[in-house]
Amino acid sequence: MARINVVGDFFKSGLTEAEIQSTVKAVFDTLGTPLSFSGLNRGSRKNEKPDWIPASAGMTKRQGVGRNDKVLNIAFVEPEEIQKRNLEYRKKDSPTDVLSFDYGDEGDILLCNQKINEMKEADETLAEATQKTIIHGALHLYGFDHENEKDRAIMEKREHKVFKAIKHNRHSGDGGRQNPILDKPE
Numbered sequence: 001m002a003r004i005n006v007v008g009d010f011f012k013s014g015l016t017e018a019e020i021q022s023t024v025k026a027v028f029d030t031l032g033t034p035l036s037f038s039g040l041n042r043g044s045r046k047n048e049k050p051d052w053i054p055a056s057a058g059m060t061k062r063q064g065v066g067r068n069d070k071v072l073n074i075a076f077v078e079p080e081e082i083q084k085r086n087l088e089y090r091k092k093d094s095p096t097d098v099l100s101f102d103y104g105d106e107g108d109i110l111l112c113n114q115k116i117n118e119m120k121e122a123d124e125t126l127a128e129a130t131q132k133t134i135i136h137g138a139l140h141l142y143g144f145d146h147e148n149e150k151d152r153a154i155m156e157k158r159e160h161k162v163f164k165a166i167k168h169n170r171h172s173g174d175g176g177r178q179n180p181i182l183d184k185p186e
Helices: 019-030 078-092 113-119 126-141 149-172
Strands: 003-008 071-076 097-100 106-111
Touching: 003 019, 019 071, 019 126, 019 149, 071 126, 078 097, 078 106, 097 126, 106 113, 106 126, 113 126, 126 149
Parallel strands: 003 071, 071 106
Antiparallel strands: 097 106
16 A cells, blocks of 8 residues: 655645545545556656655655555645746746656655645635645646646546545545535535
């Protein structure tokens, strides 16, 4: 079973660590796959694990984690950190809401609360916007992208399906999946 590490200022998102972890698990549950993204990449670039670990997130490599263990690191970083990584890996010199990196048996999702807040819909909470962004980042680990309109439509459909499943589980009382922060009428 994969380990999901959450670091950085996630509390500013309005979500707890458990809610962030259950959001990621909902992506894998909805896709009908175990919490393992290795080998399921659908054509996106595989990245070599860089030497850097976001210093602003306070991430550290855990001792005793073998290469066969699945690890997903979700790091909430400042705009400057995500802008630096966006320039380095996507050649875009601006902060973004999310970046995802797939290393086979390990993945990183970098999130920026400030950008998520700026980009959220007028009628959604920061917690909802953050969950949707986490879903988006996790789908990238499975190789979904939005480089053209067809792929964008496919990815958006998946994002909607996962978010709808999270809301359904919350309303149906599915043990521990309830998320009162996001409990608002549709």
